Amino acid sequence: xxxxxxxxxxxxxxxxxxxxxxxxxxxxxxxxxxxxxxxxxxxxxxxxxxxxxxxxxxxxxxxxxxxxxxxxxxxxxxxxxxxxxxxxxxxxxxxxxxxxxxxxxxxxxxxxxxxxxxxxxxxxxxxxxxxxxxxxxxxxxxxx
Numbered sequence: 001x002x003x004x005x006x007x008x009x010x011x012x013x014x015x016x017x018x019x020x021x022x023x024x025x026x027x028x029x030x031x032x033x034x035x036x037x038x039x040x041x042x043x044x045x046x047x048x049x050x051x052x053x054x055x056x057x058x059x060x061x062x063x064x065x066x067x068x069x070x071x072x073x074x075x076x077x078x079x080x081x082x083x084x085x086x087x088x089x090x091x092x093x094x095x096x097x098x099x100x101x102x103x104x105x106x107x108x109x110x111x112x113x114x115x116x117x118x119x120x121x122x123x124x125x126x127x128x129x130x131x132x133x134x135x136x137x138x139x140x141x142x143x144x
Contacts, residue, residue: 002076002139002140003049003074003075003076003077003139003141004137004138004139004140005072005073005074005075005090005091005134005135005136005137005138005139005140006050006065006073006074006075006136007020007065007066007072007073007136008020008021008022008023008024008032008071008072008073008135008136009021009065009066009070009071009072010024010032010035010036010071011035011036012036013036014037016036017066017067017068017069018066018067018070018071019066020064022135022136023134023135024071024133025131025132025133026045026090026093026095026128026131026132026133026134027128027131028130028131029044029127029128030044030131031044031045031071031127031128032044032071037071041127042098042099042125043099043127044125044126044127044128045071045095045126045127045128046069046070046071046072046125047071047072047073047074047079047123047124047125048068048072048073048074048079048118048119048122048124049074049075049077049122050065050073050075051075052079052119052122052123053065053067053068053073053118055118056118068118068119069119070123072090072134074140077140079122079123079124080101080122080124082097082100082142083097084097084098084099085097086142087142087143088126088140088141088142088143089139090139090140091133091134091138091139092130092131092132092133092138093128093129093130093131093132093133093134094128094129094130094143095126095127095128095129096126096129097124097125097126098125098126098127099125100124100125101119101122101123
């Protein structure tokens with residue numbers, strides 16, 4: 001299974017939409033340099049497929065990459081089907097899937113607009129095994 005990076009996004013604070021940037025630097029066991037969610041824990045970087053975002057667009061929402069607070073928007077890879085422990089080569093980096101979906105303790109603005117949000121079901125989280133840079137267009141491949 002292979003895909004590509006559609007966008008890379010960061011935010012300075014937790015609980016806000018992330019903004020697309022040209023390139024991000026990922027540090028081993030840390031996540032994205034300058035992103036609010038980085039640190040020594042299991043949810044260092046979040047990924048959500050463009051196909052998931054398009055589901056929300058089809059419900060009439062004006063949403064784009066970063067609006068679900070994902071760091072990396074992907075294309076062409078079925079993220080929720082990847083088992084925990086799967087390793088992904090993303091650009092120069094190596095990441096390991098640590099969590100599929102998440103519990104939303106409070107409903108986000110997306111949920112209130114659409115009555116639904118895809119991130120809790122279809123977003124995944126990874127920890128960084130090998131650092132490097134990631135940018136739009138980079139390949140994402142499952143590593144055996």
